[in-house]
Amino acid sequence: MSHTDAPLLSVTGLRKSFGDNVVLDGVDFSVAPGQVVCLIGPSGSGKTTVLRCLNGLEAPDAGVVAFADGQRHDFAQPARGRAAKEQRAALRDRSAMVFQQNNLFPHLTVLENVIEGPVHAHGVAKDAAIAEAERLLARVGLAEKRDAYPHELSGGQQQRVGIVRALALAPDLLLFDEPTSALDPELVGEVLLVLKELADEGWTMVIVTHELQFARQVADEVVFFDDGVIVERGHPRDIFTAPENDRTRRFLDRILRPLED
Amino acid sequence: MDTDTWHLILTSFWPMFSAGITVTIPLALISFAIGLVLAIAAALMRISGNRLLSGIARFYISAIRGTPLLVQIFVIFYGLPQIGVRIDAYLAAVIALSLNVGGYAAEVIRAAILSVPKGQWEAAFTVGLPRATALRRIILPQAARVSVPPLSNTFISLVKDTSLVASITVAEMFRVAQNIAAFSLDFLVIYIEAAFIYWLFCLVLSFGQDRIERRLDRRVAH
Numbered sequence: 263m264s265h266t267d268a269p270l271l272s273v274t275g276l277r278k279s280f281g282d283n284v285v286l287d288g289v290d291f292s293v294a295p296g297q298v299v300c301l302i303g304p305s306g307s308g309k310t311t312v313l314r315c316l317n318g319l320e321a322p323d324a325g326v327v328a329f330a331d332g333q334r335h336d337f338a339q340p341a342r343g344r345a346a347k348e349q350r351a352a353l354r355d356r357s358a359m360v361f362q363q364n365n366l367f368p369h370l371t372v373l374e375n376v377i378e379g380p381v382h383a384h385g386v387a388k389d390a391a392i393a394e395a396e397r398l399l400a401r402v403g404l405a406e407k408r409d410a411y412p413h414e415l416s417g418g419q420q421q422r423v424g425i426v427r428a429l430a431l432a433p434d435l436l437l438f439d440e441p442t443s444a445l446d447p448e449l450v451g452e453v454l455l456v457l458k459e460l461a462d463e464g465w466t467m468v469i470v471t472h473e474l475q476f477a478r479q480v481a482d483e484v485v486f487f488d489d490g491v492i493v494e495r496g497h498p499r500d501i502f503t504a505p506e507n508d509r510t511r512r513f514l515d516r517i518l519r520p521l522e523d
Numbered sequence: 524m525d526t527d528t529w530h531l532i533l534t535s536f537w538p539m540f541s542a543g544i545t546v547t548i549p550l551a552l553i554s555f556a557i558g559l560v561l562a563i564a565a566a567l568m569r570i571s572g573n574r575l576l577s578g579i580a581r582f583y584i585s586a587i588r589g590t591p592l593l594v595q596i597f598v599i600f601y602g603l604p605q606i607g608v609r610i611d612a613y614l615a616a617v618i619a620l621s622l623n624v625g626g627y628a629a630e631v632i633r634a635a636i637l638s639v640p641k642g643q644w645e646a647a648f649t650v651g652l653p654r655a656t657a658l659r660r661i662i663l664p665q666a667a668r669v670s671v672p673p674l675s676n677t678f679i680s681l682v683k684d685t686s687l688v689a690s691i692t693v694a695e696m697f698r699v700a701q702n703i704a705a706f707s708l709d710f711l712v713i714y715i716e717a718a719f720i721y722w723l724f725c726l727v728l729s730f731g732q733d734r735i736e737r738r739l740d741r742r743v744a745h
Contacts, residue, residue, distance in 0.1 A: 319645055347653075354651055365646035369664045379650025382660060431650060 268330055270295045270466055271316070271356075271435060276325035276337075278311055285311045286322065287490035293435070295330070296464045300477035300498070303487030304513060309470040312487075313437045316468070317359045318350035329356060329434070357435040358428035362444050364420045366412040372399065372423050373408040376430045384431070391430070398426045402456050418449030422456055429460075436460065438469040474517055478502050486510045528709070532716055535703045543696040543720055550695060551682045554617055558624025558681075559674075565629035566636060567658075580629065587626025593687050595619050600691040616688035616695075620681060628677050635670035636662060668739050675732035679725050686721070696720065 269292035276289040286308045293299050301309040314320040316327065321340065328334040333352060341349045367375050376395040380386035386394075399405050402422040412420055421441055428436055441457065442450040454476050461467060461480050471477055477484055478498045485495040486507070494507045505511045515522070568580035587595070600615040610618070639662050647657035686697035700717035704710045 317649055319648065350648070351651070351653075354649060359645075359649040361642060361646065361649075363642055365640075365642040367643065367646065367661055369668070378647075378660070379652070382656060383651030383653070427650065 269293060270297075270330050272326075272328050273312070273316070274326045274328075276312065276315060276327070277323045278308075278315060278320060279323060284490050286315075286325075289325070289487075289490070289492055291485055291492060291495070293466060293468060294482075295466055297482045298461045298465075298467045298469065298480055299483045299485060300481040301468065301470045301485050301487060302472070302474065302477060302513075303493075307487040308490040309487045310439050313359065313439050313468065313470060316353065316435070317357050317437055318353035319359070321346070327353070356433060357437050358431040358433040359437045359439065360421070360424050360428050360441050362440040364412075364417075364424040364444075366420055366423055366427070368412050371409050371411055372404065372415070375412070375423060376427050379427070379431050395426070395430055398429050399423075402426055416449060417445045418452045421445065421449075421453045425453075425456055425460075434466060436465050436467045438467065438471070440470050440472065442471070442473060472517070474502065474514070486513065488513070528712055531707055531709055531712060535700075535707075535713060535716060536720075538703065539696055539699050539717055539720055542694060542699040543724060546693070546695040547682065547685050547697075548724070550613075550616060550620065550685050550688070550693070551678065554620035554685075555624055555678050555681055557617070557621035558628055561621060561625030562628035562632050565625060566632040569629065569633050570636060584626045584629050587623055588630075592619070592623050592684055593690065595623060596687055596691060612688070612691045612693045615691060616685070616693045620685065620688070623684070624677060624681055628674060631670050631673045631677065632666065635666035635673075638669050639665045671736055671739060672732070675729070675735070679728050679732075682724055682728065683721055 272292035274290045276286050277284075278286040285306075289308070289312060291299070301312065303309055311320060315322045315325075322337040323340075324338045326334065326336050326338075333356070335349055335353070340346070367378065370378065373392065373395055376398065377386075377388065377391040380391040380394070381388050396405065396408060399408055402425065404419060404422055404426070407415060407419065407423075412423065415423065425441070438457065442453050445453065450473070454473060457467070457469065457476070458480050469477075469481070481498045483495060484498045484501045486493050486501065486505075486509075488509050494501065494505060494510045501510065502514065505514060565580040565583055568576040569584075571577060596616070596619040599610065599619045600612060603610065603615075643661055643665065644657060647661040648654075652660065685695055688695060689698035689701060692698070697717060700713055704713040707713065
């Protein structure tokens, strides 16, 4: 993957506080088309908030989010009312989110979950949306589950439906918020496999994850967060084998060798 | 019991039962339907974030829950004519009962909406649904499931509360019972019989409630 491409997304000076709690304290990063960026770091370091800001689920206090085609949001001048609504809609047109707890709609079937956005938000004809949903479900091995309800599926299957629901929005950018953290260990693999296939197909992805082995294999870039700032970033080979920063090294040690001093 | 008493029970059953079927139950159904619309509106106003709308809803709910239903019925039927608003007894009953159910059910529905996890709103937003569509297509159907048991209880209470409109001359079941009792002077027998018929209605309704809940459970397990 060439890192010299013009970035699909660039984020500069992103700041967000909840009351006195500074969650993001000036975050800059960019994502090239087709690139897979993994955000790692301790809990509460701000990784998830970055994704939520990109998807319009949180309004940053400051910072600029810009896309390759010129769409640009400067949060230093907060949008209000209708403008805020349009800003959130514009951001959501760009990206689709996969949640840690999958957040599938429990009263809708798998198929209905997948076509909800295309049909009821984006005006896609129902037949076309169903055809696309069936194609995507088949791709993650869930074709025969189209009429099942979420509670009839395993956690791994639910999360694969969550991924398909995001794919069906045909976003420029896929955002994953710890997609395997809520899963039983034996179900993690099937979800990571889907993520890896998406990466191989050239999807642009930003993944918040604690699966360092996965990040090492799939990421083009790993970004290490701590205390609301990016401490270190680089190719996974470099970050994982020769971290430059002490905080990165300590974090990796804790995760990779939890029983050692 | 002597044969006269048995005769009275048998001959009074049908007038009371048929008043129950043709007046009490329709009155409860109509008031419940209108009350539900009021309740949803009041619940949405309460959670809207708009201080004025929320304040109006809060006032309505507080006034309804803080005053006796009988007083509300009297205000509408006996009070309003004094300021020139003359309504017939049946309509007054529907208005009073609807407003009353609306106030109680509003809190049930508000709690049900708030019980839907925040992640459901976020997932609805993330697939592009605007707030109103998210509410209608994602949140309310889930809130409806949660609110079936408490709303069924509200409905069963309402069926019994319709007996209060006997006091404004609506010929519902209890009014019929009062007329028969006044004529026969067998208060104990007639009023126990009336109580028994209300009980019968409520048993049938709670059986219906069970079935609805079981059917909803099959679709959405929690």
